[in-house]
Structures are given as structure tokens and as C-alpha cells.
Amino acid sequence: MKRASRSRVSRTQLAAALGVAALFATTACSADVSASGSGSTVPGTLLVGGDNGSPTFTRNFNPFSANKRNLTTYMYEPLAVVNNLDGKATPFLASSVEQPDTSTVVYHVRQGVKWSDGKAFGAEDVRFTFDLMKKNAALDTLGAWQHIKSLSVSGDTVTFHLKTADAPAAQVLDQVLIVPEHIWKDVKNPATWTNPNPVATGPFTLDTFTPNQYTLAKNATYWQADKVQVKKIVAPAANSNLDIVNNGYDWAYTFMSDVDSTWVKADAKHNSYWYPPGGTVSLLPNLTKAPFDNLDFREGLSYALDRDKIADKAEQGYVKAAGQTGLLLPNYQDWLNSSIADDGKITQSTSKALAAFKKAGYTRRGGKLVDSAGKQLTLSITTANGWSDYLRGVQVVRQELSALGIKVNLNQPQAAAYQESLQNGDFDLIMGSFGGSGSLYQDYNNLLNSGFKKAVGTGTSANFERYGNAATDALLAKFKATTDTAEQRKIVDRLQQVVHDQLPAISLFYGGLWGLSSDKNFTGWPTAKNPYASLMTWGSTSLLVLTHLQRAN
Numbered sequence: 001m002k003r004a005s006r007s008r009v010s011r012t013q014l015a016a017a018l019g020v021a022a023l024f025a026t027t028a029c030s031a032d033v034s035a036s037g038s039g040s041t042v043p044g045t046l047l048v049g050g051d052n053g054s055p056t057f058t059r060n061f062n063p064f065s066a067n068k069r070n071l072t073t074y075m076y077e078p079l080a081v082v083n084n085l086d087g088k089a090t091p092f093l094a095s096s097v098e099q100p101d102t103s104t105v106v107y108h109v110r111q112g113v114k115w116s117d118g119k120a121f122g123a124e125d126v127r128f129t130f131d132l133m134k135k136n137a138a139l140d141t142l143g144a145w146q147h148i149k150s151l152s153v154s155g156d157t158v159t160f161h162l163k164t165a166d167a168p169a170a171q172v173l174d175q176v177l178i179v180p181e182h183i184w185k186d187v188k189n190p191a192t193w194t195n196p197n198p199v200a201t202g203p204f205t206l207d208t209f210t211p212n213q214y215t216l217a218k219n220a221t222y223w224q225a226d227k228v229q230v231k232k233i234v235a236p237a238a239n240s241n242l243d244i245v246n247n248g249y250d251w252a253y254t255f256m257s258d259v260d261s262t263w264v265k266a267d268a269k270h271n272s273y274w275y276p277p278g279g280t281v282s283l284l285p286n287l288t289k290a291p292f293d294n295l296d297f298r299e300g301l302s303y304a305l306d307r308d309k310i311a312d313k314a315e316q317g318y319v320k321a322a323g324q325t326g327l328l329l330p331n332y333q334d335w336l337n338s339s340i341a342d343d344g345k346i347t348q349s350t351s352k353a354l355a356a357f358k359k360a361g362y363t364r365r366g367g368k369l370v371d372s373a374g375k376q377l378t379l380s381i382t383t384a385n386g387w388s389d390y391l392r393g394v395q396v397v398r399q400e401l402s403a404l405g406i407k408v409n410l411n412q413p414q415a416a417a418y419q420e421s422l423q424n425g426d427f428d429l430i431m432g433s434f435g436g437s438g439s440l441y442q443d444y445n446n447l448l449n450s451g452f453k454k455a456v457g458t459g460t461s462a463n464f465e466r467y468g469n470a471a472t473d474a475l476l477a478k479f480k481a482t483t484d485t486a487e488q489r490k491i492v493d494r495l496q497q498v499v500h501d502q503l504p505a506i507s508l509f510y511g512g513l514w515g516l517s518s519d520k521n522f523t524g525w526p527t528a529k530n531p532y533a534s535l536m537t538w539g540s541t542s543l544l545v546l547t548h549l550q551r552a553n
Contacts, residue, residue, distance in 0.1 A: 045230075045232045046232070046522065051538070052238075056211035057237050059196045061075070061197075063198075064177070064191070070538035074203065074546065075198050075202045076178065076198070078177055079178070080175070083533055087440075089171060092543065093109065093121070097174070099167070099483065101165075102167045103164060105169065107159075107173075109122060109123040112223060115200065121201050123155070124181060125181050126178055127151060128185070130145075139191060142176060146163075149163045165480070168439060175540060178201070179200075196209075201223070202219065203224075203228045204230075205218075228546060250521055251516070252515075253516070253535065253536055259318075272527075274534075276534060279434065280435045280508075280509075281314070281431065282431075283432075284506075286425055286465065289456075291362075291377075295502065296359035298506065301506055305400055307507075310509060311393075313393065313395070315509060315510075324503070324506075326495065326500075329510070340496060340497065364404070364405050368405040376407055380408075380409045381430070382413065383411070384418035385415065386414075394410060397508075411427075423461070424458065425458075425464065441480065444479070445480075448495070515534060521553070522549040525545070
């Protein structure tokens with residue numbers, strides 16, 4: 001049986017990147033590029049705002065490291081590249097993949113591939129990489145071994161036997177970056193090794209490196225070199241918005257306020273942007289404490305908020321208000337539950353909000369929303385310091401709740417402390433994001449699965465609001481165990497109803513993927529009309545872009 005519905009399952013999480021106004025450091029650019037807005041000065045060179053020094057670069061190209069240079073993924077390849085927008089997988093180091101049943105995944109490893117040092121790549125490198133992650137748990141950043149029972153190699157075929165019926169596991173395995181056994185077998189501590197001179201199979205190899213800039217050169221022996229038109233990539237350490245505009249970058253990822261008057265105006269003929277939704281920014285209530293554990297109370301919060309106004313203020317009109325189905329739209333428009341009105345959009349209603357709050361024990365007296373003892377309702381909302389779109393959104397939330405008589409305090413810890421509060425459940429309400437993995441299963445699983453539910457004070461990697469429901473867990477288990485599209489649709493309809501009716505997260509707006517591109521030197525960039533990838537400048541989806549681009553002249 002061929003693998004079914006590959007576009008429905010994945011594990012990649014973008015929450016750390018989604019919705020963040022990525023306003024880079026303003027250190028002066030030291031790259032050897034034109035400052036006249038003319039872009040790359042050497043034909044075939046791509047100037048990328050894909051990595052940002054702090055303020056300078058550390059030479060770390062370990063593909064398993066959280067601190068690796070972002071363009072490491074332009075050199076190392078996975079078995080298949082997954083488009084984070086729709087979950088579609090494109091074979092790379094695997095020429096094909098089959099899922100004969102929901103507990104087995106079979107990869108046919110591509111023949112004729114060489115490592116950049118000239119050594120042959122093969123199935124044993126795949127086995128070695130997965131065994132390396134098993135022996136060194138810190139390398140298993142995707143959690144592949146949470147799914148794998150065992151694996152075996154026969155010729156060019158690698159077969160994974162899974163622990164359970166686990167259809168979504170396939171795309172987790174897809175995305176693991178493969179390393180060469182002949183290099184890594186002698187590394188004493190692979191978790192801390194910086195891999196300063198990477199040997200990889202991908203379209204680029206490391207060319208030059210300084211603390212202020214590094215460059216990549218085209219891998220002449222790349223197995224699909226005919227698809228790679230870029231000869232050299234320049235990655236400066238300083239990537240302020242001013243640098244990106246004035247130095248004529250070809251490709252960058254950053255939020256620019258009034259992008260039409262900055263990036264586009266700098267070269268109206270060639271510069272463009274595409275901001276597809278990449279996650280659902282939401283208010284996450286702490287479901288372990290009152291009154292947030294009360295559904296009537298959550299309904300009051302939901303009806304009190306004008307999502308259109310919040311979205312317009314937070315993201316300056318570049319993305320839209322989110323519906324309350326848990327679906328990322330328009331990415332999954334064709335999966336909408338037709339029985340949920342208005343695509344799940346919740347219209348602000350003061351009367352409905354007050355009625356719901358009354359059921360929860362709060363009434364308005366003298367312009368204040370008070371409990372039975374006459375005490376004003378006071379809430380705290382946490383958001384990360386420096387995440388300007390989150391802050392703009394939460395300021396509107398405070399205004400709208402204040403208009404009902406609720407006192408709202410804002411907590412703005414630094415990003416690291418914010419992440420700790422999010423993971424540990426140390427909040428009343430917190431701005432957060434879910435979805436955008438390219439997988440409906442994974443999006444709902446990370447939001448709703450009680451397996452992630454931990455006691456407050458104990459960190460968790462998902463389900464930060466700490467939702468738990470046995471019936472919902474059963475739905476997720478069915479979703480995990482089926483490759484039948486019709487059955488998946490029935491399950492997704494019910495999961496949408498859970499998010500809509502039970503409000504485990506109060507959806508606000510979609511977080512954009514802030515991609516900028518110029519077609520002066522290269523054409524073929526992803527767009528809304530050709531969404532074969534996002535314009536993210538890091539991660540394996542970049543390989544889809546780099547193998548699509550064509551020289552403009």
C-alpha cells in the first residue's frame with residue numbers, strides 16, 4: 001500500500017518563529033555588497049538575510065544543534081522536504097517512500113548521491129544517523145525515536161518499524177537531516193561538536209567564514225545540480241531592516257512596518273513580499289485555575305473581543321483575524337467543517353459576553369465587572385517583551401476587556417522568561433501560537449493532547465493551556481492510526497467542533513511568515529499563486545526555493 005495523505009501529517013513546530021516581529025539588530029552591515037540598492041554585485045550571487053549574528057557569528061554547522069548557523073540547512077538534506085504550508089513532502093535523499101501499513105515506513109534511498117568530499121552516500125548513512133540520535137538523545141530534536149521501534153537496511157532500502165499504528169510518524173522521519181558516517185563516527189561528543197567544516201550532500205558547501213559574514217558556494221557534484229542556478233550565497237551577520245532595504249538583498253525574512261513604503265519602494269520594479277499565515281496567535285487560558293477553567297467564563301472572553309480590530313492593529317492589516325476552528329486558513333480551507341457557522345469566526349458581542357460572564361458568576365455594577373462579593377474581576381496577560389505584534393494585539397485586548405469593566409494587567413518578561421512561563425503554566429492568560437506545522441494531526445495534537453498536560457511548574461512542550469479530555473484524546477488516537485482521507489475528514493470535523501465549542505485557546509489572528517524577495521537577480525520565488533514553499537530563509541523548506549530559482553539575466 002502506498003502511503004496515503006502525506007500532506008496531513010508532520011511534526012515540525014514553528015511556534016518560536018510565528019507571529020514574532022523579527023526586527024533584527026541594527027549593527028552596521030559589514031558585508032561586501034553594494035549599498036546603492038542594486039543587490040548582489042557578482043552574477044549568480046544571492047544575498048540572504050537568513051542568519052543574524054549576536055552581533056557576530058559563531059562557526060557552528062552542527063545540523064543537530066539549536067545554535068547552528070541557519071544556512072546549515074542549505075547544506076544538509078533530509079529524506080524528504082516538507083512544505084510547512086500544506087505538508088506536501090518532496091523526496092530528496094529518498095527517491096521514494098512507502099507506508100505499507102500504519103506501523104511501517106519504507107524509504108528507497110537515492111542512488112548516485114555523493115557527499116561533498118566525494119565519498120558515496122548510501123542507506124548505511126541513514127541508518128547511522130538514526131542510530132546516532134538514539135545513542136545521543138540531545139540530537140533527536142524532532143523526537144523521531146518516540147515513534148521508532150527498530151529499523152533495518154537491505155540494499156538501498158531502509159525500513160522503519162514503528163512502536164504503534166502511527167501514520168503521522170512518517171513525516172517526522174522525513175525531516176531528519178542525514179550526516180555522513182565516515183565523518184561523524186569518530187566524533188566524541190556529537191551534541192557539542194560545532195562541525196566547523198561541514199561535509200554534506202546538499203546544493204551548497206561552506207566557502208568562507210568570518211565572524212561578520214560567511215558565504216556558501218554551489219556544490220558542483222550535487223545530485224540535482226542542474227536545478228541550482230545560484231553560484232554563491234552571501235550571509236551577513238548584520239541584517240537590520242535598513243541593511244536589507246539599502247543593500248539590495250535578494251531574500252530576507254523580517255517584519256517591516258509599512259513594507260510598501262520601505263522594501264517595495266526601494267525597488268518597485270523588483271521587490272515584493274508574501275506574508276502567508278504560519279500559525280494562529282491566541283490567548284491561551286490557564287485551564288488549571290479558576291475562573292479560566294469555566295467554559296462560560298472563556299465564552300465571555302471570546303465574545304468580548306473584536307478579532308478584526310485586534311488583527312489590524314497587531315499585524316497592520318497584513319494578515320487576517322483567525323476563526324475558532326483551529327484550522328490555519330486559507331491553507332486548509334477545504335477542510336472546514338461546514339456545520340460551523342461563518343468559518344468559525346466569532347463576532348464581537350457585548351451582550352453575549354456579559355451574558356456568558358453572568359453564567360460564570362460575574363455581573364457589571366457601576367461600570368465594573370464584579371463577582372458575587374462585589375470584587376472587580378482582575379486578569380493578568382503575559383506576552384514576550386520585544387514581540388511587537390503580540391504587544392500591539394494584547395493592548396487592544398486590554399482595551400476591549402477594560403471596556404466591559406475588567407481590570408487587565410500586562411506582564412512583559414524577556415523572551416527566555418516568557419518561554420519558561422509558557423512551558424511551566426505560570427500565567428493566567430498568555431499570548432501564544434499554535435499550528436503551522438504543515439500537519440492537521442500535529443496541529444491539533446499539540447494543542448489538545450492530554451499527554452502533554454503537566455502540573456503547573458513542570459515544563460511541557462505543547463498543550464501549554466493544559467487541556468485534557470478523554471473523548472478528544474480518543475479522536476486524536478484515531479487520527480494517528482488512519483491513512484484514510486474520508487476518516488480523517490470526519491475526525492477533523494469533530495476536532496474543529498472541540499476547539500470551537502470548548503475554547504481551549506481563544507484564537508485572535510494569524511501570525512504571518514514575513515518573506516521578502518527581489519526578482520532582479522533571480523526569479524521563481526514562492527508566491528500566493530505558486531505556494532510551493534514559504535519564504536522562510538532557514539529550515540529544509542529553503543531547499544525547495546533554492547532548487548526552483550532561475551537566473552534573471
